[in-house]
Amino acid sequence: MSGGELWRLPARSLAEAVRAGTCTALEAASAGWDGPGARWERDVHAIAHSDSEVRAAGAGAAPPGPLAGVPVVVKDNLCTRDYPTTCCSRILAGYQPPYDATVVRRLREAGGVISGKGNMDEFAMGSSTEYSCYGPTRNPHDLARVPGGSSGGPAAAVAYGLAPLALGSDTGGSVRQPAAFCGVIGLKPTYGRLSRYGLVAFASSFDQVGIFGRHAGDVALLYALLAGPDPLDATSRPGPPPDVSGWDGGVEGLRIGWPANLWREGVDAEVVAGLEEAAAWLERAGARRVPFDFLPGEYAVATYYLVATAEASSNLARFDGMRYGYRDPESPDLHALYTRSRSAGFGAEVQRRILLGTYALSAGYYDEYYLTAQRARARIRREYEAAFSRCDLLLLPVAPTLPFRLGEKLQDPLEMYLSDIFTLGANLAGIPGLSAPVTPAAGGLPRGVQLLGPDDGEGLLLRAARALEVQGARARLERSHEVEFAWPTKR
Amino acid sequence: MAIPRDEVRRIAELARLEIREEDLDRVAAELSAVLDYAQVLKRLDLAGCEPPSFTPLAAALRADEPDGRRLTPQQALAMAPEAEGGFFVAPPVMGGPER
Numbered sequence: 082m083s084g085g086e087l088w089r090l091p092a093r094s095l096a097e098a099v100r101a102g103t104c105t106a107l108e109a110a111s112a113g114w115d116g117p118g119a120r121w122e123r124d125v126h127a128i129a130h131s132d133s134e135v136r137a138a139g140a141g142a143a144p145p146g147p148l149a150g151v152p153v154v155v156k157d158n159l160c161t162r163d164y165p166t167t168c169c170s171r172i173l174a175g176y177q178p179p180y181d182a183t184v185v186r187r188l189r190e191a192g193g194v195i196s197g198k199g200n201m202d203e204f205a206m207g208s209s210t211e212y213s214c215y216g217p218t219r220n221p222h223d224l225a226r227v228p229g230g231s232s233g234g235p236a237a238a239v240a241y242g243l244a245p246l247a248l249g250s251d252t253g254g255s256v257r258q259p260a261a262f263c264g265v266i267g268l269k270p271t272y273g274r275l276s277r278y279g280l281v282a283f284a285s286s287f288d289q290v291g292i293f294g295r296h297a298g299d300v301a302l303l304y305a306l307l308a309g310p311d312p313l314d315a316t317s318r319p320g321p322p323p324d325v326s327g328w329d330g331g332v333e334g335l336r337i338g339w340p341a342n343l344w345r346e347g348v349d350a351e352v353v354a355g356l357e358e359a360a361a362w363l364e365r366a367g368a369r370r371v372p373f374d375f376l377p378g379e380y381a382v383a384t385y386y387l388v389a390t391a392e393a394s395s396n397l398a399r400f401d402g403m404r405y406g407y408r409d410p411e412s413p414d415l416h417a418l419y420t421r422s423r424s425a426g427f428g429a430e431v432q433r434r435i436l437l438g439t440y441a442l443s444a445g446y447y448d449e450y451y452l453t454a455q456r457a458r459a460r461i462r463r464e465y466e467a468a469f470s471r472c473d474l475l476l477l478p479v480a481p482t483l484p485f486r487l488g489e490k491l492q493d494p495l496e497m498y499l500s501d502i503f504t505l506g507a508n509l510a511g512i513p514g515l516s517a518p519v520t521p522a523a524g525g526l527p528r529g530v531q532l533l534g535p536d537d538g539e540g541l542l543l544r545a546a547r548a549l550e551v552q553g554a555r556a557r558l559e560r561s562h563e564v565e566f567a568w569p570t571k572r
Numbered sequence: 573m574a575i576p577r578d579e580v581r582r583i584a585e586l587a588r589l590e591i592r593e594e595d596l597d598r599v600a601a602e603l604s605a606v607l608d609y610a611q612v613l614k615r616l617d618l619a620g621c622e623p624p625s626f627t628p629l630a631a632a633l634r635a636d637e638p639d640g641r642r643l644t645p646q647q648a649l650a651m652a653p654e655a656e657g658g659f660f661v662a663p664p665v666m667g668g669p670e671r
Contacts, residue, residue: 408653424590455623
């Protein structure tokens with residue numbers, strides 16, 4: 082295998098090449114940076130922190146496991162003892178944790194090598210990766226557009242080929258939406274299946290580590306290596322994680338819920354066409370479409386932006402300029418130090434959410450906002466349970482639009498929040514979700530669809546993602562034949 | 573509904589954030605927009621819906637003994653903006669002299 086082609090390989094083939102001695106772990110781990118990656122990275126800016134020496138040390142220490150030498154981009158809110166972990170916030174500038182997150186430790190134990198720390202919206206609060214203190218990431222398919230967010234860096238890096246796999250976090254869609262905008266697969270597991278130990282907390286009852294990959298099989302491999310209870314995370318889900326080894330088992334007989342009332346209005350025609358295509362592909366693979374109405378997403382938006390901000394206001398209280406991060410150098414007393422350090426260290430969107438959450442929790446408003454939203458959350462969870470008594474998976478949009486332009490939604494925070502309308506439900510209910518690419522839209526922009534499953538439905542989701550992958554390849558082949566045969570007559 | 577400026581100031585004080593005088597109206601409007609939007613929840617039938625608890629029922633308590641993980645004082649202080657003699661250094665809690 083020529084070294085210049087290694088970056089194209091799926092993670093499984095790359096690890097196989099390393100174990101077989103066809104290439105070294107260092108060659109594998111650096112393949113993206115040595116290939117066209119370095120040039121892409123200058124335009125896309127997917128990576129917040131990278132260090133070739135640290136990467137070489139990681140490759141040198143990598144055991145010959147299932148991920149031997151495979152580079153993985155890790156979002157900058159997952160603790161890594163050899164790279165800074167700053168959540169792309171000024172308030173954590175230069176912070177380097179003394180320990181690894183559990184998912185990072187398991188990744189290394191399997192032979193994986195950190196390729197770099199992925200750019201993100203500050204503290205994972207955003208849907209476009211424009212709120213990073215290091216500047217935005219751009220969509221590799223169209224540099225004038227956003228890659229989605231908040232895990233825009235990891236998604237873009239996997240899309241342009243820096244690494245075959247990446248880790249993100251999904252609190253309200255932050256893995257699924259950037260995956261769709263960048264044309265890769267993004268999995269948000271069942272709440273508690275991937276340990277949160279070492280994931281900087283945003284909204285603890287929603288936060289879930291997620292996986293990006295270009296192939297369903299790669300995502301299944303990494304999920305199997307990372308999932309499972311962790312004594313260091315009291316909210317990790319007990320019991321063995323779902324078996325995803327049947328990811329290539331097909332979707333014959335699966336009932337695909339089709340809640341078409343959700344996209345009757347306010348959703349781009351291109352997005353709807355993508356859904357129709359995905360449903361047709363799944364049907365061609367033997368699944369059955371089951372139409373029914375589902376609770377509109379407005380309730381999820383309202384619920385999420387009260388409960389998640391309330392949790393954030395509490396979680397982010399720890400950033401006070403005392404134990405780590407930025408400290409205002411001039412404060413005469415403790416109170417001023419807290420206030421000035423936080424006001425200078427947090428960006429505008431993070432401050433907005435802290436204020437909103439503080440308001441929802443404050444005396445006089447708690448019942449009206451926080452408690453009502455918590456009860457709505459229970460109602461939403463119930464709606465999903467009812468849906469999964471009628472179908473095995475739900476098919477719905479990831480976002481109402483294709484990737485939007487940089488700056489397009491920055492002036493209107495509520496407009497940005499509404500772009501999460503289809504992804505928030507899974508986090509409110511704790512269920513797993515996945516976004517997978519279908520045929521790109523007319524202008525060549527990536528287009529994804531979302532699948533949601535019941536608790537521990539990761540195996541089903543990956544089977545559906547694989548079916549879409551296979552049908553997508555078949556459709557491409559058919560289109561290329563059509564062009565070939567049609568060309569002489571069209572001329 | 574627009575949140576009064578004083579209310580924004582009070583919330584900011586609770587959150588230990590400082591909002592510049594010229595930003596108060598913008599922040600009030602942004603918060604109000606989300607809170608107004610949240611009124612849709614009033615249309616949702618919440619009978620029998622109790623706030624969820626996310627404690628896994630089967631969560632086992634770990635043994636009440638050290639689990640082997642430890643940060644040395646040096647590690648714990650390594651990232652502190654200011655530390656001295658094994659302590660984090662803070663300015664006076666109440667109206668101390670200018671430092």
